[in-house]
């Protein structure tokens with residue numbers, strides 16, 4: 001059984017922003033959390049362009065494109081829908097980021113339930 005790990009707090013990610021946390025035990029990459037239309041979404045910081053996944057930000061927390069409309073991989077310019085994780089432009093068109101399931105406590109703490117990414121490794 002995997003113990004949930006504390007990632008951050010709900011107030012750590014403002015509307016329209018994306019931030020990376022970790023990596024946590026069992027994860028080989030950071031987890032990117034973004035808030036879009038009030039909802040939190042979490043993705044593994046691993047672009048699907050190459051097997052194994054490439055970290056996407058060119059500097060700390062630089063996960064969005066300039067217009068802040070999409071998640072971006074700054075290696076080769078792939079753009080991903082923030083809510084579905086699908087690549088909509090770039091060399092991995094149609095591929096998906098790995099969604100990370102979150103659990104939020106009544107106190108506003110965000111936990112990651114399990115190291116799900118290892119299923120894909």
Ligand code: FES
Pocket residue numbers: 047048049050054073074075076077078090091092
């Ligand atoms: S590694 Fe992300 S677009 Fe090439």
